[in-house]
Amino acid sequence: MEIENCTGVSQFLLLGLSQDPDLQPILFGLFLFMYLITVFGNLLIILAVGSDPQLHSPMYFFLSNLSFVDLCFTSTTVPKMLVNIHPHNKGILYTECLTQIFLFLVFVGMDNLLLSIMAYDRFVAICRPLKYVTIMNPNVCVCLVLISWLIMFLVSLLHVLLMKQLNFSVDTKIPHFFCELAQVLKVARSDAIADVNIILLYLSTALLGVCSITGILFSYSQIVSSLMKMSSTESKFKAFSTCGSHLCVVSLFYGTGLGVYLSSAGTHSSPGSSVASVMYTVVTPMLNPFIYSLKNKDMKGALRRLLGRAASCP
Template identity: 70%
Template sequence: MGAGNKTEVSVFLLLGLSEDPEIQPLLFGLFLSMYLVTVLGNLLIILAILFDPHLHTPMYFFLSNLSLVDICFTSTTIPKMLLNIQAHSKDISYIGCIAQVYFFMVFAGMDDFLLTVMAYDRYVAICHPLHYTVIMNPRLCVLLVLICWLTIFWVSLIHILLVGRLTFCPGTELPHFFCELAQILKVACSDTLINNICLYVATALLCMFPLTGILFSYSQIVSSLMRMSSTEGKYKAFSTCGSHLSVVSLFYGTSLGVYLTSAVTHSSQRSSVASVMYTVVTPMLNPFIYSLRNKDVKGALRRLSRAAASCP
């Protein structure tokens, strides 16, 4: 395949979740509603943490970053999907598709990293409570988030640079509602061996190390709780982990579900439907999990709503 063929590809075709025209209005309304709920819910969490001094702690600093990432995560894919449904189009430009792949990897990776950092924060709070404020100082918290951003920025950039060397045939169709790296590699007209190797290695490392960190943190937390004599103390300590555990279970559970669906069914349409869980549903549910299970967040949201209602 010559270099000239590469320049011919100006657009890809996103096949979406369904090609049935009668279902398109339903999909538009459903995804628009979920997107608005996601943005509003995560924005409220950010504002509550920002304006409530009681929540100016490492735990809620990381939570506000997670909410910001979730907003960006869904904004990478859903608006373009809604625009295509509204315009009765399937087109996405080559540059737009590459940008979508890049930012999707960045924000998905940041979700993973932040959940790991939050697990470490709970480990320090429960296992080393007397040294918590010294260890989890503001400088370390900011440094941890910056390291996460820099790491995922560069890892994602490497993938994009490798995609840039691939060639694609005109009229390339992607059986998905957004541009995903794995799907891009499947439809490339040139050799993708190096891309696939890098994808598998990066996926293994970026999933294995964060998940190992989370499991280690909670193994230490459980071990510490078992040594506590007070049942009330155990419950109070572990209750601070409830929301985080729920979000971790949802994130990894839906991601594993998508992987198993792809491996078992080999159906691109079923895989894209399954991916809705971790790309749309999980970011939408995170604010509800933290607001419903956390008294501090609920109190901050009530104070924020009262402050907003009292404004002229």
């Protein structure tokens, strides 16, 4: 088989979720509907937080950033997947694939870091309430988000620069619906360099994923300890209610995403891996706005006011 360094018009073939032609229209309709719901829901959260003075607090600042990242996250994979569902249009240019990998890594990493920052915010609010305004001042909040963007930009850039050293067969087939780093590394023909990429993948997953989960678990262990010391049942319920939405999102994101990344680099691709990828790339960003709006009275009130203003406009 002909081997070349894919730098020009070379392309990969994304095999997608199913090769059954009868399922293609169903998959197209389903994922288009989910994508539109994701865009609409996350835009509503961003607009509600930005337009309502009652939501101008660190918790909602981080939530609006999470919604923006989720919006970009799903837009990195779903539009191209919808195009590639057509049986005669499954190609993706090498440069497009690298760009998709870079953006995907940036946004999935930002999701990961923002969830850990939000856990820290709840820890300070519940365990250090008197110092909350001082610790989580606007400058600190902005710095935390900017540092997270910088970290993920550098990590993602390093992955992409290493990938540019790999060689691939002409029209290499990727058994996935987008250019996921672990899947692309499996089809590379430069074993030594691919091994370096895989090691970096494990290291970045461990440092960013495991450390973030550890931070979240520590934050919530301290939160639970503080809640146990409260004498008022009403105070306990009010404090924990502010954490319920975050815990649901954390469970969805890490329950699917981390499992895929820890196992996919060293195992063969399977339909189960693709389904799990759908969960954290499509389903979780779609559900996040509903989870935060349904479980949060302030957010529901802000959304009602936002929709009311929109309905009253001529």
